[in-house]
Amino acid sequence: MKKPVVVIGGGIVGLSTCFEFQDAGHEVTLIDPEPISGATHHAGGMLAPIAEVQFRQPELVPLMKESARIYPDLIARVSRYTDLPTGYRTEGTLVVGADRADARHIADLVDYLEREDLPVDVLSTRQARALEPALSPRIAKAIGIPGDHQLQPRLYARAVLDAVRARGARIIQDTVVALEGASPCTQVTLSSGSLDTAGSIVVLAAGLGAAKIPGWYAGANPLQLRPVYGDMVWVRMPAGMDCLVSKVVRGFVENRPVYIIPRNDGTVTIGATSREDQPHSSTGGIHDLLRDAIRLVPGLEETEFVEATCGARPGTPDDLPYLGWAGSNLVVSTGYFRHGILLSALGARTAVDLVAGRELAQGLEACDPFRHAPATAHSTPSTA
Template sequence: MSRANALSRTEDDAPTDVLVIGGGIIGLAVAWRTAQRGLRVAVVDPAPGGGAARVAAGMLAPVTELQYGEEPLLRLGMASNERYAAFTAELTELTGLDTGYRVTGTLAVALDADDKAELSELHAFHQRLGLASDWLSGREARRLEPMLAPGVRGGLLVTGDHQVDGRRLAAALVRACELSGVLLHRAEAVELLVEDDRATGVRLGTGERLLAARTVLAAGARSHLLPGLPPGVLPAIRPVKGQILRLRIPAAYRPFLSRNVRAVVRGGHLYLVPRADGELVVGATTEEQGHDTTVTAGGVYELLRDAHELVPGITELPLVETGAGLRPGSPDNAPLLGPTALPGLVAATGHYRNGVLLTPVTGDLLAEYLADGTLPERAAPFSPDRFALRSLV
């Protein structure tokens, strides 16, 4: 048996071309799209469909999330957003499961003069980049969303930003993987296997060894912590805690909000995402607290306080759930996509605030690389090697 064939088989002789470590929405999308290319794929995760997406609000907002200096990430996000309608329609057709994808748009608003000046500057930046966003007066913003506070000074309407339900999306991706022949190993990967300076698979907590021709590391905020990973192959992926609230909009209050609403309140970013089923998601804090996912009274208080300032009627709604998750942040807050310095190991991690948004494009780009061996040009700015190159410079 050749070395290539040996690497494509597990110890029990089950063939595996690609092994994905991590069953969040990124890992599942990569696995599903790769299996569609005809490769034999397996996923390792104790609870496929879990991860940060179960906590995320699911805003698909490449334009209103834009930060200065992030134009390559903007283009990647816009490309992914453009794929979302077809991506979710394909998932629903295959699985029969609704993903909660909605074409809603986003209204970003300013609550005081300083916020208005910042939002106006962002609008000018959008115009320089040729992005579609419309400036609104405070009165025009309140006409669109009557529940907004009377003091709203202005707004920025982006009709191209939308939303999806991360939990429903994850469930649909799990089912799509199952229907597409992806093997789901519901166990923990406890060690990356490396032989002759090449990644060859993983060892599970059960003691079982899974071998594969290529291994995709999609373990979110814990990606760089996998035992056996040689130093320097991946930069540190820092966990950034986000607390989030879920409220219920009674039928008598609907429509409470018609679109995603976001603002900067006391220097912190706040967003409200109304679901078609009456759920209202409010998020999210940004906390550098390591891997802690404790929901705190302070975090809940801050979100409710700021949300009340933006939409006063929100305090009348039932609070049904609180939660906290970990965003996987890379050193430049952009994802790591493609082959690493360790042959056989491919990265699909570091998506930070954009994991849900970038799921379709990540799945497509990685599947193309895994099937054809050539990294698509769109993924080039996000190569894991960019950090090693910076250190050399």
């Protein structure tokens, strides 16, 4: 008999983790007061290990590439248990620059990608406009990244939740307020009761909320999570009109990033802001996003405004997730920052591999949940 698994957090990371443990033959319990209410609800959903490649982050790039590689298989397996759509699209990504300085930025990106042997198509602006006629004739540079895909995070997360439920997961809509120990974690304390976990595996996948759950470490909290806020604007094409673009368009406008993501339902998502203060959208920030998006794809001006939201990415000091054992039956899986939709596939598979004692496809030393812990912090044995 495989050990039952209790997953804390029903964002994309926790949900994918539930699914993978079910696939591996474990009984799963998911705890979340409101699944899909965190960063996942607000995310763009770009699966973009190449366009989002992070200079000077050599540990992150292989994780992103590996997760992108295994994503299509995970989506296919999820789709066997649900009829809900995922919004998965494989048209690829165009990266465009608005002016000459932005063109230089893209040229630097191309140099880096070519040095790292990552696939990129250098396009003339004419070729880019042949691919996406709605692009402004005034763009200064464009490249194509065929392997960078996208999905609709709200839809995809709902599909995974539906699949997990269909496979018999127990779902407890409650908040975890504490864990009792880590080696082993004997109890999960909820706001309205408790759950015995002595013989179970516990996975702490509560996004930013993970840093507020005490009891599994001694001393100061080892998880240094911080919210990094980002705005998202949703617009809709007028009735009867095709979407303006078919690929994700990532742009730089006077050095400001902006992305334009077409969806299957005729909506377009526009985003890219990033800040550590102000947990709400500012009117100026939304104005800047729309102005930059319209400069790259002028037809966006004719769309219907649907919604603007602000979400919080679970940031870590080094932009790497916290992923690994934190005690004899406790796995931590959080801190996925800007790439949690992409990295959720790898995070979920890794949690299963850890529990199965399998050799990991990717080294996890750089993701140690205790790497930012003050010297006094370490996992705590059960007090029960």
